[in-house]
Amino acid sequence: MTEQHTPAEAPSVPRAASRVRASSLVGRRWLNTGGDQVTLEDLRGKVVVLDFWTFCCINCLHVADELRPLEAEFEDVLVTVGVHSPKFEHEADPDALDAAVERYEIAHPVLDDPELTTWQAYSARAWPTLVVVDPEGYIVAHLSGEGHVAGLYSLVQELVAEHEAKGTLHRGSGPYVPPAPVARDLKFPGKAIALGGRGTEPGSLLVADTGHHRIVEVASDLTTVLRAVGGGDPAQAPAEAAELALPTPGMRGHRDGGPDEALFSEPNGLLLLPEDVAAEVGYDVVVADTVNHRLRGLSLATGEVTTLAGNGVQKLIDSERVREAARDEEGVAVDLADIDADPLAVSLSSPWDVAWDAAAGRVIVAMAGTHQLFSFDPVARVLSVWAGIGLEGLTDGPADEAWFAQSSGLSVDAEGTLWVADSETSAVRRVRTGDDGARTVDTAVGTGLFDFGHVDGDPAQARLQHPLGVTALPDGSVLVADTYNGAIRRYAPESTDAAGRAVPASVSTVTRGLAEPADVLVEHGEDGAPQDIVVVETNAHRLVRIAVPGEYLTVDEGARQTARPRTDVVAGELELTVGFAAPSGQKLDERWGDPTQLKVSSSPESLLLDGAGTSVGLTRTLRLDPEATEGVLHITARAAACDGEHGRPIPDNAACHLYQQDWGIPVRVHAREAAPEGAETRLDLDLRGLH
Incomplete structure (x- = not known):
């Protein structure tokens, strides 16, 4: 397990040898500044960190979280500016960016850079990229990827000492202006599951109320909140909450306990365990507690929350694995054996969804932060890597050689196939287990990291745009929450009709016009047939019910590549x-x-x-x-x-x-x-x- 550096012992970031003046900040508009424009001249006297990000990117979200304590410690001398340079077409939509800044609680100014003007001026080539500018306006460091915040502590300390001595450091507040809070019943919900007969009322659902950092049960009307676990009680006044040592409404954190004491941080995936397994382990629901980098267990009877796996430190860097990965000239094969460690001592990385594999008796975890699938045996309390080598991309083959890209949605069908919404490749992937127990990965829809669009028809030409949810249907087809297209799509594999004629595989559109749907589930009638579709419409802060149509739309808005x-x-x-x-x-x-x-x-x-x-x-x-x-x-x-x-x-x-x-x-x-x-x-x- 990687040691975590404290600021006092942090490795330093090397300083640039030459003095290069930072370029102007040019974009469409500014967010989190109260409507004011911001220039680098306005920031003279401050240490400035330019964070080039895009809201689809899990590594960018990791960096935003890494920077929070740095921003808090140096709040009077440091200004972070998020430069949002979009990858996907949808991310250039100003309303979508507004929602993302609110959803991820970005507490610093954000420059909207849809044409990548400032991105090009600073020679950025990857998300995320960090550029550090000193109080006199000169670039002192240029860093790609995540994991640099420990070194930034030392660099900021050096710059503060140097420029305070020179008289070029100005202490005081920066240009950040917090937006006015908005009261909602749900806030950016992520995933939902039906509770069957195990809920408070018939037909109720359990919802990850992600923006409120809590789990809620809603009635069959999809609106009435029956109970909440974590995040604080919205009816609890802050003063009274403090007096009772209870979390305030919408509070993020990590704490086990009853429904009023427990804390989550942006929970997403939910899984209702089989009743016999739940009885044995003492909890009913597994929660992917994404920003806590943990799996949590929830008892429906008591509302008690426990931690099942994860130590809260993002991602595992094992010394021996590092050496093997770095010296392997033929590619990196991953050991898919069980991780020989207490699950509570293992570092996870942004678990986003969870599903039950009945044949294996395991919870499958979409580990978005490492581009892998993990598994967790709740009875034996054992973790393992299920598929993926930890590199980002679209590569099929044996599970220990496959590449995924920020997998964010899971569903297991009646045949035992695991379907995966692989968001950054705009793809639907599947993992199948052979008679010999070997797992293989292939792609149903999608072609690569930079290809997307909204095209129906032949799966080889069909295009999605950053899907986050998937659910398997009894007829062998799969519904996809095609998030950035604002649509629900359907993938139907090759089949035969009633007359025995071959029907080719196809992709079709079920419904459109949704606000970033992140999950989709199917309600069944008394005869077991699909009856209604329930969509988690994240940016509309609601769940919506849609009747299953007899026919599907056909859409071709063209294939696109990252612009x-x-x-x-x-x-x-x-x-x-x-x-x-x-x-x-x-x-x-x-x-x-x-x-x-x-x-x-x-x-x-x-x-x-x-x-x-x-x-x-x-x-x-x-x-x-x-x-x-x-x-x-x-x-x-x-x-x-x-x-x-x-x-x-x-x-x-x-x-x-x-x-x-x-x-x-x-x-x-x-x-x-x-x-x-x-x-x-x-x-x-x-x-x-x-x-």
Whole structure:
């Protein structure tokens, strides 16, 4: 388990050697400033952290959480500016961004950058990217990925001391203006399940009231709240709550106990355990407590909440796994055996949904933060990695070789197939277990990290946009909460009709015009047939019931790719270099060879004539097809470092750290003789480095 650095012992972020003036902040509008425009000149005298983010990105949300204590400690000298540079088309919608800033409780100014103007000015290439600007307006650090906040503590302390001595530090409040609070019965609900006969009333549902950090039971009218667990009692006055040591309404945190004492932090997935299993373990519902990085158990009879797995520290970096991952030249195969540790001592990473696999007798967990599926045996209290190697992308095959991308929705069908809403690849994936017990992963809909749209028909050409929910139907088809398209979609596998004729697989649209639906479930009639669809409409703060239609819409609004500026490159050899500098107090772990690794691929595959694949080192010569016109280079870089001093051996008990970043670089390819001025023959990226 990775040691957590306190500010006093944190490794420092290296400072830029040259003084480069920070570029202007240009965008469509500002949020969280009371309507005022903000310039870098307004921020002179403050340490400024520019956080380039997009609200679909789990790593960006991790960074927002990592920065909260830093912002609180240095509130009079530090200003964070979130620069929202969207990946998906939907994320450029101003209403969607407004909702995301509220939902994720972003408590600093946000620049809306839909055209990626400021993104380009700061040479950002990946989400998230952090740029630190000193009180005189000069860039001092440029960092990609998450996990940098420990080093930022030291850097901010250095900058504060330096500029206070120079007289260029100005203490006082920044430009952040909190928005007015809005009272709601539900706030950005995430997932829901039917309780059957185990609820307070017939037909009631259990809902993850994510924005209120609580779990609520609602009546069959989908509106009346019957009871709530966690988050504080909305009827409880704050003064009285403090007097009784109870949580105030909407409070996030981690605490076990009864319904009035328990605390959650942005819970999402819910699972009603089989009654015999629930009786044995003492709780009925498993909760994916996402931002607490834990699994929780809830007793329906008492409202008691217990912690089942997770130590609250985001993600596990195991020293031996780091070494294996960094030195494996053929790709990273994951050991799918049980994790030999107390589940309460294991670090999880943003569990987003949970489902029951009856054949395995296990809870399957969509571990969005590590792009994997985990399993949890509630009786034996054992965790394991179920599928996925922890790299972000869309790669099918054996479970221990597959790549997922922020899986956020799960459902198991009658045949035992596990269906997965793989949000960042805008895909529907499935995991099937063979007679020999081996699991394989394949893709029903979707093509990759940067391809999306709203297209029905042949699954090979169909497109989704960041789906978060999925539910299997008795007829073998699957409903999908196609979140950023505001739609419910249906995937129907190949079948035969009543006359024995083959019916090809297809994707269709059930309903449209929803506000970011995050989950979908089906209510059945007395005969067991599907009767109604219940949709968790997150950005409308409600659940809505839709009759199952006899026919489905057909939609083709075109396939799209992430709209980022393309880099002009010259056909032929392209030199790729990824910079990495270990933080102060750490050194590269070279005990077992080169601790760095590059994995390179392209869309389309024909773009790369040479240089694809996985190997050690952070440099590679790629060869681009001169017949190609454009495409995307997919690059994943890793480096392993351990705590230790240069010139001395790494201690056996040293904490080790895996640094990883994924890039998708859109390129436009030109013949050498026709290449425009500035077309690149090399590509320089930073895994962890300076401007």
